[in-house]
Amino acid sequence: xxxxxAPHAAGEAPxxxxxxxxxNSVHLTLEALEKRYGNLPPSVSALxxxxxQGELLGLLGPSGCGKTTTLRMISGLVPVTAGRILVxxxxxxxxxxxxxxxxxxxxxxxxxxxxxxxxxxxFGLEMRKVSRTEAKERVMRALGMVRLEALADRKPRELSxxxxxxxxxxxxxxxxxxxxxxxEPLSNLDAKLRDEMRNEIRDIQQRLGITAVFVTxxxxxxxxxxxxxxxxxxxxxxxxxxxxxxxxxxTTPFVADFVGRMNHLRGTRLEGGGxxxxxxxxxxxxxxPAGEALLLMVRPHRIQxxxxxxxxxxxxxRNVQPGTVRRVTFVGDALHYEVAMGAETMLVESSTVSGPQxxxxxxxxxxxxxxxxxxxxxxxxxx
Amino acid sequence: xxxxxxxRPRADWRGGTVLMALxxxxxxxxxxxxxAPVINxxxxxxxxxxxxxxxxxxxxxxxxxxxxTDSFYWEILLGTVWTSLLxxxxxxxxxxxxxxxxxxxxxRWRNLMMVVCISPLLVSAVVRTYGWxxxxxxxxxxxxxxxxxGMTPPRLLFNETGVIIGLTEILMPYMILSLLAGFGKLDxxxxxxxxxxxxxxxxxxxxxVLPLSLPGLLLGCLLTFVxxxxxxxxxxxxxxxxxxxxxxxxxxxxxVTLNWPLASALSILVLVVxxxxxxxxxxxxxLVD
Numbered sequence: 265x266x267x268x269x270a271p272h273a274a275g276e277a278p279x280x281x282x283x284x285x286x287x288n289s290v291h292l293t294l295e296a297l298e299k300r301y302g303n304l305p306p307s308v309s310a311l312x313x314x315x316x317q318g319e320l321l322g323l324l325g326p327s328g329c330g331k332t333t334t335l336r337m338i339s340g341l342v343p344v345t346a347g348r349i350l351v352x353x354x355x356x357x358x359x360x361x362x363x364x365x366x367x368x369x370x371x372x373x374x375x376x377x378x379x380x381x382x383x384x385x386x387f388g389l390e391m392r393k394v395s396r397t398e399a400k401e402r403v404m405r406a407l408g409m410v411r412l413e414a415l416a417d418r419k420p421r422e423l424s425x426x427x428x429x430x431x432x433x434x435x436x437x438x439x440x441x442x443x444x445x446x447x448e449p450l451s452n453l454d455a456k457l458r459d460e461m462r463n464e465i466r467d468i469q470q471r472l473g474i475t476a477v478f479v480t481x482x483x484x485x486x487x488x489x490x491x492x493x494x495x496x497x498x499x500x501x502x503x504x505x506x507x508x509x510x511x512x513x514x515t516t517p518f519v520a521d522f523v524g525r526m527n528h529l530r531g532t533r534l535e536g537g538g539x540x541x542x543x544x545x546x547x548x549x550x551x552x553p554a555g556e557a558l559l560l561m562v563r564p565h566r567i568q569x570x571x572x573x574x575x576x577x578x579x580x581x582r583n584v585q586p587g588t589v590r591r592v593t594f595v596g597d598a599l600h601y602e603v604a605m606g607a608e609t610m611l612v613e614s615s616t617v618s619g620p621q622x623x624x625x626x627x628x629x630x631x632x633x634x635x636x637x638x639x640x641x642x643x644x645x646x647x
Numbered sequence: 648x649x650x651x652x653x654x655r656p657r658a659d660w661r662g663g664t665v666l667m668a669l670x671x672x673x674x675x676x677x678x679x680x681x682x683a684p685v686i687n688x689x690x691x692x693x694x695x696x697x698x699x700x701x702x703x704x705x706x707x708x709x710x711x712x713x714x715x716t717d718s719f720y721w722e723i724l725l726g727t728v729w730t731s732l733l734x735x736x737x738x739x740x741x742x743x744x745x746x747x748x749x750x751x752x753x754x755r756w757r758n759l760m761m762v763v764c765i766s767p768l769l770v771s772a773v774v775r776t777y778g779w780x781x782x783x784x785x786x787x788x789x790x791x792x793x794x795x796x797g798m799t800p801p802r803l804l805f806n807e808t809g810v811i812i813g814l815t816e817i818l819m820p821y822m823i824l825s826l827l828a829g830f831g832k833l834d835x836x837x838x839x840x841x842x843x844x845x846x847x848x849x850x851x852x853x854x855x856v857l858p859l860s861l862p863g864l865l866l867g868c869l870l871t872f873v874x875x876x877x878x879x880x881x882x883x884x885x886x887x888x889x890x891x892x893x894x895x896x897x898x899x900x901x902x903v904t905l906n907w908p909l910a911s912a913l914s915i916l917v918l919v920v921x922x923x924x925x926x927x928x929x930x931x932x933x934l935v936d
Contacts, residue, residue, distance in 0.1 A: 341839050361842040374840035378858050387854075391845030439844065 289352075291317040291475045292338070292443055297347035299333050299499075307333045308499045311347070318473040320466065321504075322490030324483055324522065330499040331479045335445050338477060340364045351442055362391070367436030371448040373428045375420035381407070381431050382416040388439035406438035407431075409468060426457045433465065437472065444469065444476040450485060462489050483523045487511065495519045517641045520561050527567075527610050529560040530643060539640070542606040546583045547635040557643035564613035566637040569601065572628035582632050589627045605631060685918070692911035700905025710908045714916070727893040728920065730807065731875035737815045738822045738871045739864065745819075746826035747856070750833070761827065765820045772817050776881045779813040780804060783885070805887030813885045818874055822867040829863015861935040869928040873921055893917050 292315040299308040308330040315321050323331040336342040338349060340361035349357045356364050367388075375384050382403050389399040407413045410430035420428055429449060436444060446465065450458045466489040469476050480486050486493050487507040494504040495518070503515045514520035517528075531541035533556045538545040541560065552558065572586060587605040594600075599622060601612040610631060614622075623629060692710055695703035714720050749760045767775065782788045783803040790800035803809050833856060841851045879894035886895070893913060901910035 339843055341842065361839070362845045362847055364843070365845075366843060368840065368843040370836050370840060372834075372836060374834065374836040376837060376841070376855060387841065387846070388844035391850065435840075435844070 289317050290314045291319070291352055292477075293348075293350040294334075294338070295348040295350070297334065297337060297349065298345045299330070299337060299342065300345045306345070306499050308337070311499075311501050313494060313501065313504055315475055315477070317475055318470075319491045320469050320476045320478060320489060322486035322493040323477060323479045323496060324486045324493050325481065325496035325502075326522075327481060329496040331481075331496050332447055333499075334496070335368075335447050335477060335479050338443070339366050339368050339445050341368075365439070365442050367439060367441035367444045369429075369432045369436045369444070369446045369449045371451060373420075373432040373452075375428055375431055375435070377420055380417050380419055381412065381423070384420065384431060385435045385438050388435065392439065402438055406434040409437070410434045410464070425453055426461060429453060429461060430464075433468070437468065437474075442475070444474050446476065446478045448479055448481070450480070450482075458485070459488075465489065487523070493523075495522055514639065517559055517561065517645055520639060520641075525564050525611060525613070527562045527564060527608075529562070529608055531558050531560055532556070533558055542608060544585055544606060546585075546638060547581060548638045548640050549636045550640050552640065552642075559641045559643050559645065561639040561641070562610075562633055562637055564600070564611040565598075565615075567610065567612045567631050567633045569603070569612050569614060569623065570630045570632065571623070572630055582634055583638065584630055584632045587629050587631050589623045589625050589629060592623065592625060603629060603631060688911045688914055692908055692915055694908050696906045696908045700907065702907060710912045714909070714912050720913075720916075723891055723893055723896055724916065724920070726891070727876060730811065730892065731872050734811055734814045734818065734875045735868050735871045737811065738818045739868060741815060742819050742822035742826060742867070743864075746823045746830060747860075749823070750827055750830035764823045767817070768820050772878070773880055773884075775817055776813055776884045779809070779816070779881075779885060783809050783812065804885065805889055807886070807890050809885035809887075810882045810890050810892075813881045814875055814878060817878075817881060818871045821870050821874060825867030825870055826860065826863045829860045829866070833859050858935075862932065865928055865931050865935065869924060872924055876917060876920055876924075893920070 294311055294313050297308060297311040298306055300306045311330075311334060313321070323334060325331045333342060337344050340356070340359060340363075344357055347357070348355055351364075376387065379387070385403045385406055386399050389402060394402070404413055404416070407416055410433055412427060412430055412434065415423060415427065420431065423431065429452075432449070449465070450461055453461060462485055465478075469489075478486070478490060487510075490507060492504060492506055493510050495502045495510070497518055503510060503519045505513075510519065511523050514523065517526075520526050529541045529546075531539040531546065533552050533554050534540055534545065535554045537547070537551060539548055539558055539560060546560065548560065585605050587603040587610065589601055590604050590609065591602040592599060593602075597615065599614050601614070601623060603610045603612055612631065691702070693706045693708065695705065695707045695709060697703050745764065749757055749764060752760055780787075783790070785804070787804075789803060793800035801808070803812065837855050837859070838851050841855045842848075846854065876892075877894055879892070879898050882890050882892050882895050883898065886892075893916065897910050897913045897917070900906045900913065
């Protein structure tokens, strides 16, 4: 998965570390933010979080979860119904967008079609009454940062999607905003360009040390570049954590499902710690009262598969279950197996490079995984 | 752009004949109902006019000579262009806020308000002109309101003021429609973007909304100007015969004086004015793009 650090980020402060209080000062604070439209249920409610100076936060969630509304509230484009927004301790909740000093990159870039690239980038400086000569220099520096100096005199429609995206980034950054807000900035790009651009955004964000909020529905994207991720669901912040923590220790089944594929098993806690799932008894890391109905979740690539012909893998404490391969799907860099395990069907993912061998439909296998990789949630919380 | 590139080879291959076949009927109609009458009109302007509206045999440039040397006609021409430009400007001024407001309504209200805006077109211009005569007349509503405010109302009917007021209102639906077509392309996120970059609402209007609405604005101005130049019922009725414009003069020459060659020559003059307006529109459109 995408939890591995991108190579370009090497040498920077380890972003997997939990946010250390006091290390960096708090730069953006959202306090019990709420947005309602008419009598509808709130689009965003009880949203509180704090961002340190230079931190990149990913707001992740399905469409309609309120992440874009949250971003628009921070930028001032949408008035808040309740709650406060503080930037460096100053309450900006009541300020109009043009007095908030925030750089926004819009999903569809929103470049001014009647202005050249240079004029687009210069617009914010012009509004700030920066002198013509200084503005020119800063525009070229900003365009240099996104490697587009050569296209300064083009109109936006003459540029490719990726180039337009970089102009939008330069335009948002040239004003040296106190906060950079990115609203699904990569969703209009093709897959290859998307990876390139997200790394570029991360590089620039790190280099300038700018506090940023990045809205996306793509968990891989969020994991790849964000210091912390906030998963939103139906207007509420479900969990906010580092990518690694989010992936390994999701606090709700919704988050677990959203940040990667999951196997779902239903069972009941037994006296003595095990969980009964159908015929099997599985070990889990956590504990809970006996008799409680549980939802168990295991990531497909954390399950090790071995042929049943060889001896049952002896691994102390590990969950080992027999199964039969029902379906094999080759997806390029991985093989996806559907394995019947008792009454359940388990998805198992194995790398095509490091996998010791591949299996065929009908093969009898053993599935083995660690209790640490078995997440447990009270049944009924996944709704 | 890319779509045009993709379809061009197909058009070359077989589409050419199909295209011609599809265009033929409209070409034919245009030649028969537009080009031929215009040529006929031009020919007519080179004939002599006799007493009692008779048209003499043989070609003569007498009509054109008198037209181009008589300052009376130059004054009518300049007066018409000036009045029409003024009407176009006032129509734009009255229509722009309405069109901008309508374009920002939600889909349902927008459609309703669009119908409201163009509904005056359902009533004949003659009827609406009579309406204005009632409103602007000495004992009418507008002078009454002015009197009620303790002022002496100026003459609003049977002079140029009346013509300008009436035509401005009558031409507004065309302007509003053209402007709305232009506003359709205006993306609200552009205004959001300008706002986050530090532009106050009026700056956003001046730097983003206005420039991007120029194509629709120019089209509306062209349309309004052309309609203002060619309208004769409203100037005739609201002007009370005292306001002489090209169109009313053509009407008088053709129907009252029965000098068809002169009416034809004046009509050609109107066409020249339209041609000039189109040329100006073309140049401005290029600038805007």
